[in-house]
Amino acid sequence: MVSLPVRIRPSILLFGDSITQQGFGWTGKTAGWASLLSRDYSRRADVLNRGFSGYNTRMALDLLPNIIGSSTTAGHHQADILFATVFFGANDAALPGELQHIPAEEYGKNLVAIVEHMRQYSSTAILSSEVEVTSEGNTRGVSNNGNDLPIILFTPPPVDVDAWYAERGEPKDKERVNDRANDNAKLYGDIVKGVAKQVKCSVLDVFDILGGNDSVDEYGKHLRDGLHLSESGNVLVYEGLMEQIGKDYPHVMPMTDGQGKYGESGIPLEEKLWRELC
DSSP states (O other): OOOOOOOOOOEEEEEESHHHHGGGOSSTTOOOHHHHHHHHTTTTOEEEEEEOTTOOHHHHHHHGGGTTTSTTTTTSOOOOEEEEEEEOOTTTTSOTTSTTOOOHHHHHHHHHHHHHHHHHTOTTOOOSSSEEEOTTSOEEESOOOGGGOOEEEEOOOOOOHHHHHHHHOSOSOTTOSOSOOHHHHHHHHHHHHHHHHHHTOEEEOHHHHTTTTSOHHHHGGGBSSSSSBOHHHHHHHHHHHHHHHHHHOGGGSBOOSGGGTSOSSSBOOSSOOGGGGO
16 A cells, blocks of 8 residues: 555545445445435535445444544544534444434433544534635535534335345244334334434435335335335435435535536535636
């Protein structure tokens, strides 16, 4: 590995489980929600994918200091963060007795702790409703207030228990048909909404976006194996996320007017437009 002094653009931090890890796609020909997000922010921001397959919030909370603000990250690049997403719960909501299960009360407390840790180390986040363009053509937040770091909490997706059973096989507990339940996914999603109100974060209701309250014949189309997102599921999550950002944090949306560079608001394209160099 070779070290190069590369300038990092403002960043978007995605922290989650396998649904985030697979956010750039799970095969060579599919696009995930994170890759669609990265496309929109191309030449504007770097999307940092910190997804960890199989993790629940207890594991994530233990891991988080290795990503943000510990001695192991000291000396690493201090990134300007436009916003962060937290997408855990699909594993926490495994039924009691399963290795990944986290009790509902602890799940909520863990989410609060994750948000508080992020905000504790977020002094460089770009948070103002205005984004300044420097003379070099780069972006810089006008003001910094770590307590206002834009964090979007995602609810767990719905579960197609039959499809998931077919994918993973018979669980160790022979008394149980499956290790997941759609009602439990919804319950944990309600906890996410409660936490979002408590810590004043945005919430993306993935369960609702994918139609978790409807027939499994409908929402199952958006799950490739009963638990993880299919191509259509990834598109719906991406579209829902962009809509949420536009509603709650319009100042960090990609700039679309003024040729994407000299518009009224949003994150502009980096450096001069090519015609300006001719």
